Amino acid sequence: MTNLPSINDRALTxxxxxxxxxxxxxxxVGSRTLARESGMNLSPATIRNVMADLENLGLVxxxxxxxxxxxxxxxxxxxxxxxxxxxxxxxxxxxxxxxELAAGQNPDDVIDTASSLLSEVTRLxxxxxxxxxxxxxxxxxxxxxxxxxxxxxxxxxxxxxVQNRIITTQRDFTPAELQQVANYLNAEFAGxxxxxxxxxxxxxMQQSRDDMQALMQxxxxxxxxxxxxxxxxxCVIAGGTNLMNYAEMADVDKLRQLFEAFERKLDILHLLDQxxxxxxxxxxxxxxxxxSALGDCSxxxxxxxxxxxxxxxxxxxxxxxxxxxxxxxxxxxxxxxLGSLLSPA
Amino acid sequence: MTNLPSINDRALTxxxxxxxxxxxxxxxVGSRTLARESGMNLSPATIRNVMADLENLGLVxxxxxxxxxxxxxxxxxxxxxxxxxxxxxxxxxxxxxxxELAAGQNPDDVIDTASSLLSEVTRLxxxxxxxxxxxxxxxxxxxxxxxxxxxxxxxxxxxxxVQNRIITTQRDFTPAELQQVANYLNAEFAGxxxxxxxxxxxxxMQQSRDDMQALMQxxxxxxxxxxxxxxxxxCVIAGGTNLMNYAEMADVDKLRQLFEAFERKLDILHLLDQxxxxxxxxxxxxxxxxxSALGDCSxxxxxxxxxxxxxxxxxxxxxxxxxxxxxxxxxxxxxxxLGSLLSPA
DNA sequence: TTTTGGCACTCCGATGGCAAGAGTGCCAGC
DNA sequence: GCTGGCACTCTTGCCATCGGAGTGCCAAAA
Numbered sequence: 223m224t225n226l227p228s229i230n231d232r233a234l235t236x237x238x239x240x241x242x243x244x245x246x247x248x249x250x251v252g253s254r255t256l257a258r259e260s261g262m263n264l265s266p267a268t269i270r271n272v273m274a275d276l277e278n279l280g281l282v283x284x285x286x287x288x289x290x291x292x293x294x295x296x297x298x299x300x301x302x303x304x305x306x307x308x309x310x311x312x313x314x315x316x317x318x319x320x321x322e323l324a325a326g327q328n329p330d331d332v333i334d335t336a337s338s339l340l341s342e343v344t345r346l347x348x349x350x351x352x353x354x355x356x357x358x359x360x361x362x363x364x365x366x367x368x369x370x371x372x373x374x375x376x377x378x379x380x381x382x383x384v385q386n387r388i389i390t391t392q393r394d395f396t397p398a399e400l401q402q403v404a405n406y407l408n409a410e411f412a413g414x415x416x417x418x419x420x421x422x423x424x425x426x427m428q429q430s431r432d433d434m435q436a437l438m439q440x441x442x443x444x445x446x447x448x449x450x451x452x453x454x455x456x457c458v459i460a461g462g463t464n465l466m467n468y469a470e471m472a473d474v475d476k477l478r479q480l481f482e483a484f485e486r487k488l489d490i491l492h493l494l495d496q497x498x499x500x501x502x503x504x505x506x507x508x509x510x511x512x513x514s515a516l517g518d519c520s521x522x523x524x525x526x527x528x529x530x531x532x533x534x535x536x537x538x539x540x541x542x543x544x545x546x547x548x549x550x551x552x553x554x555x556x557x558x559x560l561g562s563l564l565s566p567a
Numbered sequence: 568m569t570n571l572p573s574i575n576d577r578a579l580t581x582x583x584x585x586x587x588x589x590x591x592x593x594x595x596v597g598s599r600t601l602a603r604e605s606g607m608n609l610s611p612a613t614i615r616n617v618m619a620d621l622e623n624l625g626l627v628x629x630x631x632x633x634x635x636x637x638x639x640x641x642x643x644x645x646x647x648x649x650x651x652x653x654x655x656x657x658x659x660x661x662x663x664x665x666x667e668l669a670a671g672q673n674p675d676d677v678i679d680t681a682s683s684l685l686s687e688v689t690r691l692x693x694x695x696x697x698x699x700x701x702x703x704x705x706x707x708x709x710x711x712x713x714x715x716x717x718x719x720x721x722x723x724x725x726x727x728x729v730q731n732r733i734i735t736t737q738r739d740f741t742p743a744e745l746q747q748v749a750n751y752l753n754a755e756f757a758g759x760x761x762x763x764x765x766x767x768x769x770x771x772m773q774q775s776r777d778d779m780q781a782l783m784q785x786x787x788x789x790x791x792x793x794x795x796x797x798x799x800x801x802c803v804i805a806g807g808t809n810l811m812n813y814a815e816m817a818d819v820d821k822l823r824q825l826f827e828a829f830e831r832k833l834d835i836l837h838l839l840d841q842x843x844x845x846x847x848x849x850x851x852x853x854x855x856x857x858x859s860a861l862g863d864c865s866x867x868x869x870x871x872x873x874x875x876x877x878x879x880x881x882x883x884x885x886x887x888x889x890x891x892x893x894x895x896x897x898x899x900x901x902x903x904x905l906g907s908l909l910s911p912a
Numbered sequence: 913t914t915t916t917g918g919c920a921c922t923c924c925g926a927t928g929g930c931a932a933g934a935g936t937g938c939c940a941g942c
Numbered sequence: 943g944c945t946g947g948c949a950c951t952c953t954t955g956c957c958a959t960c961g962g963a964g965t966g967c968c969a970a971a972a
Binding site: 919925927929931932934939942 | 943945946949950953954956957961962965966968970971
Binding site for chain 2: 923
């Protein structure tokens with residue numbers, strides 16, 4: 223972000239080749255290799271001088287005296303911000319994403335598929351935050367008499383999501399009574415936002431017979447729960463095992479931390495929450511995320527939109543040493559396709 | 568299983584202490600330790616003789632010349648079949664299971680909770696196979712008009728499970744038309760088994776208007792899918808990260824194999840399928856499972872029943888060196904509680 | 913016949929020294 | 943400002959060594 227004072231183009235080019243090389247090989251890059259690789263016709267000695275500068279600027283570091291250099295977080299930052307040349311997507315991948323995502327039967331399906339595809343193609347862990355809707359509109363409510371005092375409540379929200387729950391009522395309602403309550407609620411509240419329904423129902427509970435209140439109360443509870451669960455939201459993580467293939471994850475302890483974070487999901491969600499605010503694609507590199515469990519990991523995320531409104535975030539998580547140039551376009555494309563598939567109509 | 572010829576009680580007691588000790592410490596047990604631990608007032612030399620016998624019988628083995636002994640798979644087998652003294656459950660755990668499981672809002676909730684509780688209490692990975700029902704009865708079907716040519720189909724099966732899907736129809740149906748089809752299907756097929764509905768609907772499709780066929784076809788498709796997905800079934804695995812705490816899982820490669828098996832789920836399901844036939848609690852030790860990915864793992868499973876019929880399997884997976892005496896009663900109890908909670912009425 | 917003490921033996925794991933290899937830092941010369 | 947050269951450092955692999963732990967076997971004791 224901050225513009226570095228004394229850094230010339232040559233140093234930048236060398237940094238770029240260094241990062242690229244390190245991403246590919248995963249091992250410290252020495253001056254000899256860099257001299258060969260950079261295509262700049264410079265001697266190793268010159269490179270060493272430049273490296274010393276880059277090290278002073280905090281862009282690279284060596285693990286020990288006689289190893290090559292490795293990019294620091296700041297080095298990666300500069301790389302992705304200013305040096306990265308993004309690889310074009312091959313059309314096969316695009317059409318594959320389009321097809322497999324379109325095959326989903328309902329939003330949950332599509333989101334699962336998105337996460338799996340992301341992980342499979344990038345060979346990293348894919349993550350998709352479930353869409354949050356600004357407007358949560360009750361579409362339809364239905365009560366189904368199961369057995370004595372057991373009722374199945376079905377709630378349809380936003381034309382897509384179906385919630386269901388079994389409740390035990392105080393007394394046995396006849397199917398006709400249930401139908402009656404449902405009809406009333408549908409007539410009164412269908413099309414209204416969940417937030418506003420709560421007060422509405424509580425009001426009308428005053429007037430209705432006492433024993434109907436339990437049913438209505440449940441409707442309110444469920445609506446509450448849907449709203450709440452959508453506020454704290456949730457996310458789908460796929461292909462965590464992919465991360466076990468990387469040398470930097472060889473430490474079981476580190477792995478455990480990471481996978482525990484996956485199971486908790488909370489930290490991840492918090493990170494995703496941050497990037498939901500951002501305009502476009504975002505990259506968190508290593509410690510930038512602020513979570514030690516994501517130690518040597520980077521996160522590439524981008525929001526996805528329905529009808530111009532951001533409703534969620536998706537991306538991948540992998541070692542800092544990931545192929546950003548190939549990952550970024552995949553994440554980008556997935557967001558676009560997912561957005562278009564989730565839009566109503 | 569096969570009764571071993573020359574094995575006396577003393578040898579068995581020593582085997583028992585050896586296995587217990589090894590389960591606790593995770594390290595080969597030497598003759599000196601065993602002499603102290605067994606409480607039998609025998610000298611290490613005597614123990615060594617017995618160990619040599621046990622080794623000949625294939626019940627224990629030493630990793631190398633001057634290490635103590637470690638149980639073999641056969642050793643564990645004999646241990647769990649004949650020597651194991653099961654620890655009583657503490658009542659706190661039981662009531663905790665009861666409460667947390669009863670709090671589930673619908674079957675899926677309950678199953679997730681069961682898996683999590685299993686993993687948390689045993690500190691292993693918990694797994695629960697989704698219940699398969701013999702009778703799959705259509706309870707209710709509903710069509711909801713979303714937008715032009717988009718219809719949300721909701722299927723309620725067995726009074727508990729709700730399936731939903733969004734379909735695109737050939738032409739736009741009015742809400743009234745949709746209601747009409749739903750009414751017809753409910754009147755005709757509610758209460759009947761899914762298997763038999765297929766043919767019924769196809770028959771009645773001959774008589775109905777062509778453009779209604781699409782809707783009915785979808786109903787058939789969904790029913791098919793439900794039946795099929797229940798046949799190949801599915802399972803919930805929780806707390807895989809717990810396994811990373813065990814020394815025998817320190818190898819990242821082994822871990823990867825294991826977690827990949829978790830993601831595939833197929834092998835696991837196949838194993839669970841085997842134990843669904845069995846009468847009660849079953850233990851697969853190490854290679855007995857037949858899957859190399861489960862190399863040093865054991866599986867403790869037990870079927871759970873609803874109204875006397877086995878409808879699923881649950882259990883835990885962990886290192887062979889697990890505390891069987893504590894794990895077994897937990898698995899057992901979970902199955903009982905889960906069964907009672909899933910029963911209708 | 914069974915148990916025991918003793919003793920030689922084996923193997924692991926930690927430690928240290930050694931040499932090769934890789935890469936750096938610095939300096940003097942171009 | 944670039945380059946070659948040289949000394950220096952650090953890792954890695956290898957080998958030898960040594961103490962500890964535990965076994966196997968044998969001969970004596972119970």
